Amino acid sequence: MSAETFTRRSxxxxxxxxxxxxAALVVLAVALSLLSSDFLTVTNLLNVGVQAAVTAILAxxxxxxxxxxxxxxxxxxxxxxxxxxxxxxxxxAGLPWPLATLLGLAVGLAAGLVNATxxxxxxxxxxxxxxxxxxxxxxxxLVISQGSPIAMPEAVAHLGDTIGSYLPVPVxxxxxxxxITSVILNRTYVGRAMYAIGGNEEAARLSGIRxxxxxxxxxxxxxxxxxxxxxxxxxxxxxxxxxxxxxxxLDAIAAVVIGGASLSGGKGRAFGTFVGALILAVLRNGxxxxxxxxxxxxxxxxxxxxxxxxxDTLRRRTTI
Amino acid sequence: xxxxxxxxxxxxxxxxxxxxxxxxxxxxVKLGMSVSTLNxxxxxxxxxxxxxxxxxxxxxxxxxxxxxxxxxxxxxxQNFTSQSMKAIILNPVDSDAAxxxxxxADRVKIPVIAVDRGVNGAEVAQTVASDNVAGGxxxxxxxxxxxxxxxxxxxxxxxxGTSAARERGQGFTEGIKAFPGIRVVAQQPADxxxxxxLDVMTxxxxxxxxxxxVFAQNDEMALGAIKALGxxxxxxxxxxxxxxxxxxxxxxxxxxxxxxxxxxxxxLGKQAVQAAIKAAGGETLGKTVAxxxxxxxxxxxxxxxx
Numbered sequence: 228m229s230a231e232t233f234t235r236r237s238x239x240x241x242x243x244x245x246x247x248x249x250a251a252l253v254v255l256a257v258a259l260s261l262l263s264s265d266f267l268t269v270t271n272l273l274n275v276g277v278q279a280a281v282t283a284i285l286a287x288x289x290x291x292x293x294x295x296x297x298x299x300x301x302x303x304x305x306x307x308x309x310x311x312x313x314x315x316x317x318x319x320a321g322l323p324w325p326l327a328t329l330l331g332l333a334v335g336l337a338a339g340l341v342n343a344t345x346x347x348x349x350x351x352x353x354x355x356x357x358x359x360x361x362x363x364x365x366x367x368x369l370v371i372s373q374g375s376p377i378a379m380p381e382a383v384a385h386l387g388d389t390i391g392s393y394l395p396v397p398v399x400x401x402x403x404x405x406x407i408t409s410v411i412l413n414r415t416y417v418g419r420a421m422y423a424i425g426g427n428e429e430a431a432r433l434s435g436i437r438x439x440x441x442x443x444x445x446x447x448x449x450x451x452x453x454x455x456x457x458x459x460x461x462x463x464x465x466x467x468x469x470x471x472x473x474x475x476x477l478d479a480i481a482a483v484v485i486g487g488a489s490l491s492g493g494k495g496r497a498f499g500t501f502v503g504a505l506i507l508a509v510l511r512n513g514x515x516x517x518x519x520x521x522x523x524x525x526x527x528x529x530x531x532x533x534x535x536x537x538x539d540t541l542r543r544r545t546t547i
Numbered sequence: 548x549x550x551x552x553x554x555x556x557x558x559x560x561x562x563x564x565x566x567x568x569x570x571x572x573x574x575x576v577k578l579g580m581s582v583s584t585l586n587x588x589x590x591x592x593x594x595x596x597x598x599x600x601x602x603x604x605x606x607x608x609x610x611x612x613x614x615x616x617x618x619x620x621x622x623x624x625q626n627f628t629s630q631s632m633k634a635i636i637l638n639p640v641d642s643d644a645a646x647x648x649x650x651x652a653d654r655v656k657i658p659v660i661a662v663d664r665g666v667n668g669a670e671v672a673q674t675v676a677s678d679n680v681a682g683g684x685x686x687x688x689x690x691x692x693x694x695x696x697x698x699x700x701x702x703x704x705x706x707x708g709t710s711a712a713r714e715r716g717q718g719f720t721e722g723i724k725a726f727p728g729i730r731v732v733a734q735q736p737a738d739x740x741x742x743x744x745l746d747v748m749t750x751x752x753x754x755x756x757x758x759x760x761v762f763a764q765n766d767e768m769a770l771g772a773i774k775a776l777g778x779x780x781x782x783x784x785x786x787x788x789x790x791x792x793x794x795x796x797x798x799x800x801x802x803x804x805x806x807x808x809x810x811x812x813x814x815l816g817k818q819a820v821q822a823a824i825k826a827a828g829g830e831t832l833g834k835t836v837a838x839x840x841x842x843x844x845x846x847x848x849x850x851x852x853x
Contacts, residue, residue: 263754265753265754268753274749365586369585369586373591374585374586374587374590375793376588376741376794464742464771464774468741515750516751516754517754518733518754520734522707525707
């Protein structure tokens with residue numbers, strides 16, 4: 228899988244071949260620009276960016292987990308809980324907004340740490356531990372909010388705004404979180420340890436990596452990113468909703484896998500995940516622009532997810 | 548094997564419990580209520596209305612949340628039958644999938660009251676529901692009038708295949724036909740969700756910039772659309788929602804939402820409990836009770852804010 232195989236081809240081809248998901252995104256974008264004259268405009272592409280932001284931020288967190296060979300089903304619920312805690316503590320409990328924001332982020336972190344503790348020390352399968360958290364976090368969000376939306380403090384809600392007329396804040400947050408993800412994965416011990424654990428957990432342990440502690444960090448990051456995503460989502464609506472982000476965990480996982488990660492661990496990149504999230508957002512946007520009927524939309528989304536991953540696996544098979 | 552023994556034990560217990568209750572009488576009437584989801588302010592209000600009524604009538608009401616899962620709801624109703632409930636209030640997750648639950652209750656002769664949504668394929672003692680088709684028609688009329696009876700309209704649809712989405716859509720389509728100057732240029736799903744309402748409206752503004760009216764099949768989507776429209780909401784573009792949730796009433800007051808069709812979830816809950824108490828006492832009830840819906844605009848919104 229090294230780049231040497233491609234040295235005789237043009238750099239653009241090499242790059243596309245190395246990024247199966249990106250090739251799928253390009254195909255999709257070209258098809259949509261041909262089908263709808265409204266697709267390829269600056270405003271629309273920025274809209275797509277904003278609409279991809281929440282899924283992408285969630286997916287960056289899930290990327291860490293999937294690289295270690297785990298899974299995190301709780302991110303959607305944790306996102307909702309963090310936003311509810313933030314909004315509730317700022318309005319009902321009267322905390323100043325910076326403290327409330329820290330509290331919201333802390334809730335995400337704590338949920339991640341609970342997941343990790345159950346997995347690393349309780350030896351629960353990640354699927355079950357995070358499925359339990361999916362229910363717990365959603366339930367707590369409903370308990371705290373009494374089932375009703377809570378207004379976000381204005382200072383925080385600016386996260387959903389646009390700077391000037393063109394620069395949406397959610398897109399900036401997405402890019403920043405993506406860069407952080409990339410740095411952690413490529414430039415830190417923690418990141419290398421994640422790949423090692425996902426590649427072969429026993430070998431990682433034998434080579435001196437403290438696997439349990441690394442898992443703690445991995446799931447904590449996923450929880451923290453979920454909190455960021457939840458706060459961005461609630462800011463876009465200026466309202467924290469207990470039922471927000473329901474089902475987003477599946478979009479996040481899909482984005483990570485479309486981006487070339489393997490559910491059995493050891494593989495995955497921040498850029499791939501970013502492209503995966505964009506594919507989902509571009510698709511939903513395009514279906515709206517083309518006025519595709521409600522019933523067919525779900526079929527099309529399913530087919531495109533399958534095709535995108537298929538394209539990637541075919542590429543691997545032919546190039547290895 | 549163990550499971551069967553357990554099941555038999557539960558059944559025996561249930562039967563004996565039923566017997567003692569019918570002969571003994573006395574004590575508060577025990578009612579079970581399965582709500583489709585408490586993940587939505589509307590159903591939370593429905594539950595509140597039911598609980599208040601149960602308290603004033605001295606009935607003992609147990610409420611469970613089916614979390615939008617039809618099979619879980621069947622289990623909950625089955626559990627109610629073994630808890631010697633005198634009547635069951637069912638707020639179906641899905642009108643078609645609720646039939647097995649109703650039949651399970653029917654086998655042990657416990658009357659079922661359907662609330663908010665009807666049940667297809669099984670007899671219930673009474674259906675207490677808002678008139679969604681009439682509501683859709685009212686929405687069309689109000690939107691058309693506020694748009695000056697001309698212009699382009701986008702419709703934000705609910706979860707595909709649900710009865711609420713179907714009936715509200717049907718009512719709106721019928722109602723809007725009376726206004727030849729109005730054209731429905733886009734009909735897209737946003738799944739009754741505020742975020743999706745925001746995203747879908749943003750996208751539609753790209754392909755249909757001339758839209759001057761929006762009908763959202765619930766308030767959550769309408770509030771998302773208003774967010775997408777920004778300063779245009781209430782000015783160039785009129786948005787009509789459905790449900791009359793507290794947030795929507797605030798938006799109507801603020802002038803960003805042109806109107807909402809208010810259902811009365813508390814009243815639905817209240818009437819369902821009344822019907823259940825009557826049914827528990829052996830009374831025969833009329834097939835349906837249509838709880839009226841009302842158009843809420845800036846003029847009359849004060850009546851609805853409590």
